[in-house]
Amino acid sequence: MNILVVNDDGIRSPGIAHLVRALSERADVYVAAPAGQRSGASQAITISEEIFVRPVEFPCAEAAYEVVGTPADCTKIGLQFFGEQGVAMDMVYSGINFGSNLGMDTLYSGTVGAAMEGALTGVHSVAVSVDSHEASHFDVACELALDVMSFVRTKTSPATVLNINVPDQPREKIRGIRFTRLGGRYYRDIFVPSEGGGYRMEGAPDAAADDRKLLDVTALAEGYASITPLAVDNTRLDLMTPLAEAGFGIRRRAEASSGRTPESPSEASAGAAAE
Known part of the structure; x- marks a missing residue:
């Protein structure tokens, strides 16, 4: 089996290294990841500028590309470039992201966006995140990434992305797994002046008052890992x-x-x- 691994934290992020190492136990792993930090890029693609791609060495990967582009660009390039070399991908994994992708985060997330791009092209895709921007515990996230592999390939449509979020805690402190829907996590955003003369966005998550047990934001807040199935098709069929x-x-x-x-x-x- 061939797996393409992408992310939004950049090809040198420890998170992607942990994920590639874990997945290489079950499959041939290929990497296409941004040259630097591209969080918040959602599913944006580059259409008005050149994208630069160069092959690099990556531990436990069969081959890897460093891409000066968005996370979704990386998915598209990885599927095309490796495909032209005769390597058809069976799955796309995105992550492991530093910081959770919960609730409305998924609309902005480059991690989820890269996985959605895989699903959009008909490849089973999974997004994996750890709930800290200074994460140090990746073992459970890697374990869940491996555990869902067979389920995703045999029980879900390629138009579905599994979104996995795990507390940044030792295994013994994680209370279990909840299978959840998106919670109402929004942000109190403001733009503040920066030293360069421009502005930077700052903000903090603001959980909606109706957060309940089956929401992803509640699961992480209560010490559980969360797995949420996301659909590529956003159509409101009821309307x-x-x-x-x-x-x-x-x-x-x-x-x-x-x-x-x-x-x-x-x-x-x-x-x-x-x-």
Whole structure:
């Protein structure tokens, strides 16, 4: 089995080194990771600038690329470049990230974004994070990354990303695993002046008041690891019928100039019957 490992903390981050070492016990591992820190890049891709790619040595990896680009760029480049060498990837793993990716974090996260890019191209993908920006405990995160491998490949659609978050605690202090949905963690953000004359964003997470047991933010706060299945398709299918029944339509030229709203299907039928 072939696995592409990406991240957003950069190719020299200890987190990605731990993950590659663990996964190499089960598969041939290939790496494509940013040249530097690219947290907060979400699923952004580079379309107006050149991307520079160079091969590098990486312990326990079959081959590796350092990419001057976003985490999602790394996923795309890794899948293409290694694919052109005859290496088709069975899975994409993103991480291990320094800092958790919970609740609304997942919208901004380069770690989750890189995994989503893998899923978008039809490859089973997993995101892994440890709940500290100075993390020092990676063993449980690596263990869970290995444990979910078979489940992801046989029980989930490629359009699903498993998002794993683990407390930065010794194994004996982690209370267990919860299978969760996204919690309401938002941020109180402000921009403050920096020494260079610009501004830097600062902020702190602000958990919503309705956090409950099945939310990822609650699980980590209470000392549990969290596994959340995320979908690539964000469509609100429950709104399809109400939208169809709302009577939206294209205004005819005369209606648009008069400011009239287009007739709803029921109004049009009533008018026709009156004639």
